[in-house]
Amino acid sequence: MYQVIARKYRPQTFAGLIGQEHVRTTLGNAISQGRIAHGYIFSGQRGTGKTTVARILARCLNCEKGPAAEPCTECVACREIASGGCVDVIEIDAASNRGINEMRELRENVRYRPARDRYKVFIIDEAHQITSEAFNALLKTLEEPPEWVVFVLCTTEAHKIPHTISSRCQQFSFRSVDFTEVVSRMEWICGEEGIKADAETLAVLAQAGDGSVRDSLSALDQAIACCGAELDAGEVRRLLGLFSLDTLGEVTRALEAADSRRLLEIVQELESNGHNLQHFCRELARFFRNLLVTKIAGSGSRLVAASAGELVRLADTAGKFSEPDLTRYLQLTLELYRELQYSLQPRLHMELGLLRLLHAGRIRSIEDLLAGLPSGQPPPPAPPSSRGTPPKPAPVVESKPASAGQPGSLKQRLQASLAETGLTFVADAVEHAEVTESPSQITFTAPKEFLMALRSADLRTAVTKTAGRAVKIVVQAGEAAAAAAAPKPAAAAMAEDEELSRRALSHPEVLHFQEMFPGSQVRTVRNLKQ
Ligand SMILES: Nc1ncnc2c1ncn2[C@@H]1O[C@H](COP(=O)(O)OP(=O)(O)OP(=O)(O)O)[C@@H](O)[C@H]1O
Ligand SMILES: [Mg+2]
Ligand SMILES: [Zn+2]
Known part of the structure; x- marks a missing residue:
């Protein structure tokens, strides 16, 4: 038996x-x-x-x-x-x-x-x-x-x-069992059973188990039933619905080249080859996770379940992206995976999701920029995280409200677009709102009296038009223009504040920062001693 x-x-x-x-x-x-x-x-x-x-x-x-x-x-x-x-x-x-x-x-x-x-x-x-x-x-x-x-x-x-x-x-x-131990256990079992399986195939089987020895051995059973006594990594992957680094690497290569067209083609190819998009997304998330861990912990890390050859390739790819990039990619891919679970239109979600990765990659973190600012020297070239030539300019600074008065800022562009279509009262309300942008949503924070005018349908149309992408719109009540509400300081304090502001604004680092964001304005200068 x-x-x-x-x-x-x-x-x-x-x-x-x-x-x-x-x-x-x-x-x-x-x-x-x-x-x-x-x-x-x-x-x-x-x-x-x-x-x-x-x-x-x-x-x-x-x-x-x-x-x-x-x-x-x-x-x-x-x-x-x-x-x-x-x-x-x-x-x-x-x-x-x-x-x-x-x-x-x-x-x-x-x-x-x-x-x-x-x-x-x-x-x-x-x-x-x-x-x-x-x-x-x-x-x-x-x-x-x-x-x-x-x-x-x-x-x-x-x-x-x-x-x-x-x-x-x-x-x-x-605990879940270490990848290398599962691999060597299976190598031994294959020897006992007279099954030929190379390192790559064993790696695929071990990865399929995700730390469960039984799941890996069941995958081995399945592979033998399907392929016979000689296992082939490609066939085994197909059987288990897994994807090679080659296939997953298509995505990172397109991101590196900022090639949105290629991303859409990848989805097309997956579909026409009958692949399950949700499986692909899950594998993509695992791929970004492995890239991120490789980036953080180095290529010899035991935290990554991959064969020696795969580790080298992961390190190579990880070298082309920044840690914040990979973190965002992982986060967005996980979000996409969740969306795909309930999606009636997986293909559209997948396309949108991959394009979102591309846009997110261009966001530079403010820490990156500040770290690259040497005093009294011209600003350094753009950090590696902004690769390729983005079709749309205007880098977005993460975790910073889109500066209110900045010409060409999202807020201004939105106002212009709304006014153009005759929605001046909406444009007016936007004026009083704080507009913050993240890869997946734009938040409008405004005093209560403007909430009525901030209709999400209008805002969505304007955002799609100006930002060129559809994101979630959130409208919430809150203080927008803090300056307006602040009590007027006494004359002496005001003079002192003015002097401080003047000094702050002429500080070389502030000047350099403004050079990097042409047209940006400093909204407030806060005295940290107060
Ligand atoms: N630590 C291990 N070392 C070697 N083989 C293992 C190990 N864990 C599991 N296996 C293999 O997997 C099979 C199933 O293991 P076992 O029944 O002990 O798992 P379990 O932890 O009880 O799982 P479950 O929670 O599903 O009951 C074993 O027959 C054995 O072949
Ligand atoms: Mg048990
Ligand atoms: Zn005994």
């Missing part, structure tokens, strides 16, 4: 386990020292070894040569537990009906001594699904456990275990 790889290669000893070192050593020590608890909670990501370790623990406790930190694997107890045929090791699946019935019998069952072995071990899988009735039964037992009883509660959702139970148990959290 064919046995799936994950089952066939379930580790039989702690030595055969990959990852989870903390669980291994702590449990091993406890058994050697005879300090065995009556309740254990194994929690953590699926497919990382919870049930496996529960069974190994049962064998350690009941092995004829034990209790020992490793089972002998050969005695009757060890063999029976491995095959699931041991009467003293009871596995209950709390997710199935059968589980609930068995939980009802549990209180009865625990009162009797083990039939043959030292301990009666109850392994409760999906323990968070136990009914409250069953939890109560369990609690009574844990309060006064017979010496021979050991419970192991396995769950992916530890927070759903009532505190009354968890406080009486030792808890172990199982």
Whole structure:
């Protein structure tokens, strides 16, 4: 009978386990020292070894040569537990009906001594699904456990275990297993099975599991079923709906070249090749995440699950973008992914989403600009984050309100556009509003009396016309022109303020800043000492 790889290669000893070192050593020590608890909670990501370790623990406790930190694997107890045929090791699946019935019998069952072995071990899988009735039964037992009883509660959702139970148990959290360990484990399994798989293919399979050993092994099963004894990375990717760095790199190359047309073509190609756009978006998010981590932590980082060849290419691509760029790309791609989940028009969302990446990349952070300002020298050339020649000029400064009086500022352009179409009262209201812009929305903050005039439909039309893109419009009440509301200072203070302003405005750094933003105006000078 064919046995799936994950089952066939379930580790039989702690030595055969990959990852989870903390669980291994702590449990091993406890058994050697005879300090065995009556309740254990194994929690953590699926497919990382919870049930496996529960069974190994049962064998350690009941092995004829034990209790020992490793089972002998050969005695009757060890063999029976491995095959699931041991009467003293009871596995209950709390997710199935059968589980609930068995939980009802549990209180009865625990009162009797083990039939043959030292301990009666109850392994409760999906323990968070136990009914409250069953939890109560369990609690009574844990309060006064017979010496021979050991419970192991396995769950992916530890927070759903009532505190009354968890406080009486030792808890172990199982971590997702390192990429490299999963790769070498699969390499070994492929060797045993006579399957040919190169490093790239193994990397694809390990990535598909996302830290879950079982998921990676299931992907391997699927790949063998599809490709036979010789696995091909491209085919396996297609099978699993994953994308190569080549394909994902198309997007970064287009961003680098500020080529919006190419971005639209990419969507077209994905569609015509029958790819799922949401899958692509998810992979793109992972790609940006890996680029960002590579940028921050360096290319040797264990935080990136990728083969050696892929790491080199990631580092190369990451070098072409700034950290804030990559952060924005990741954020926008995640937003896009969420949108795609509910979208009836995935293609349009995808196109808009990719174009948004391109526009967002041109935003320069004010910190970047200030950092590049040497005193008394002409402003430095544009930082690498503004690549290519943007079809629309006027860089937008992030996290700064579009300066009110700046000719050609978004606010002014909006006012002009509104006035042009005869909506002078809307233009007037915009005059009194503070206009702030972010990649995905424009916010108008104005005193209450102007809110009526700030109709989002009009604003949206004007924004689409002047900014050349559709973004969310938010209109909110608030103080816009702070200066107007401020109380008039006394004459002396005013003179002093004027002198300070004059000095501030003639400061070389301020002058340089104004050079970088032609036409910008300083709205207020604040005395930080006050
Ligand atoms: N740490 C590990 N080392 C080696 N193999 C592992 C490990 N974790 C999981 N596996 C493989 O995955 C299979 C499933 O593991 P296991 O049943 O222990 O996962 P689990 O954590 O109980 O998952 P679930 O939460 O879905 O029940 C095992 O048979 C084994 O092949
Ligand atoms: Mg399990
Ligand atoms: Zn044994």
